[in-house]
Amino acid sequence: QSVLTQPPSVSAAPGQKVTISCAGSSFNIEHNYVSWYQQLPGTAPKLLIYDNNKRPSGIPDRFSGSKSGTSATLGITGLQTGDEADYYCGTWDSSLSAVVFGGGTKLTVL
Amino acid sequence: QITLKESGPTLVKPSQTLTLTCTFSGFSVTTSGEGVGWIRQPPGKALEWLALISWNDDKRYNPSLKKRLTITKDTYKDQVVLTLTNMDPVDTATYYCAHFRDGYDSPLDYWGQGTLVTVSS
Numbered sequence: 408q409s410v411l412t413q414p415p416s417v418s419a420a421p422g423q424k425v426t427i428s429c430a431g432s433s434f435n436i437e438h439n440y441v442s443w444y445q446q447l448p449g450t451a452p453k454l455l456i457y458d459n460n461k462r463p464s465g466i467p468d469r470f471s472g473s474k475s476g477t478s479a480t481l482g483i484t485g486l487q488t489g490d491e492a493d494y495y496c497g498t499w500d501s502s503l504s505a506v507v508f509g510g511g512t513k514l515t516v517l
Numbered sequence: 518q519i520t521l522k523e524s525g526p527t528l529v530k531p532s533q534t535l536t537l538t539c540t541f542s543g544f545s546v547t548t549s550g551e552g553v554g555w556i557r558q559p560p561g562k563a564l565e566w567l568a569l570i571s572w573n574d575d576k577r578y579n580p581s582l583k584k585r586l587t588i589t590k591d592t593y594k595d596q597v598v599l600t601l602t603n604m605d606p607v608d609t610a611t612y613y614c615a616h617f618r619d620g621y622d623s624p625l626d627y628w629g630q631g632t633l634v635t636v637s638s
Contacts, residue, residue: 409563439622444564451613451631452556452564457624495564499622503580506554506566506621 410435411496411509418515419486427481427512429496435507439499441479443472446493446511455494456481486516519543521553521614521629528635535601535634539614543627546572546590546597550619553597555588557610558631565610569617570597577621606636 412430419425429441443456454463456472459479471482479496496509525537537555544551554569568578568588578586587600597614611633615625 440620440624442624444625446564451628452625453628454624454626457626463626497564497566497625499620504577505579506556506569506577506625508556508564508566511563 409510410500410503410507411498413494413496413509413512415510416513416515418517420517421486421488423486424482424484425486425514426483427494427496427514429479429481429509431477431479431498431507433477434502435477435498435500436474436479437477438501441472441474441496441498443470443479443481444495444497446495448492452495483514488516490514491516519616519627521616521627523612523614523629523632525612525632525634527633528637529604530638531605531636533604535599535604535608537599537601537612537614537632537634539597539599539629541595541597541614541616544616544618545592545595546570547592548572552617553590554615554617554625555597555599556613556615556625557608558613559607559610562610567601567612568599569621604636608634609636610634 444452446452459474460472521541552571555567611631613631616627
């Protein structure tokens, strides 16, 4: 049981938009920065979004992040088959004094 | 350019202690703000954070595994070592180390390729 709650799967057609939610609490998301990671099949996770809504160099602006209260959202526009991956949210939990991740969301581009 | 690479045994027996080494380059773990974390992922399952160590030797552990985990750094070798005692088959996972900078809620911005550890007799 993950501290952060994500939908197990989402799907959409190529070219469409999808959002992935990450629900937490006042101990984690509300008062700490959220990061998002993309894990392509058979590879290590890769940082996609940090500080709630910033993109590292090289990440296309099709990927966006937002946060409101105790929840965060990853948005992906102009879906491509290459976006098929598992996506994880992560942040610091001040109560646990630990990094926490969501359970991951598998994105299928139909 | 920051790189990290995990190394250690691929197979351990139940009850044994696992020792993993993260060898990195492109930063120093003695520089203010720098740090290294360990994360694992059982086959087909989600990421699970294990521990982190900061430049000032501050250490944090996953509460559910705290009694079994130890993280240390060797500043001369640019390495961070993780030990996990009393290994069990449920500890079978790919173990990753990752870099972070400036705070516990800062992103894990560079990851190693991971190393698969299987626990079996």
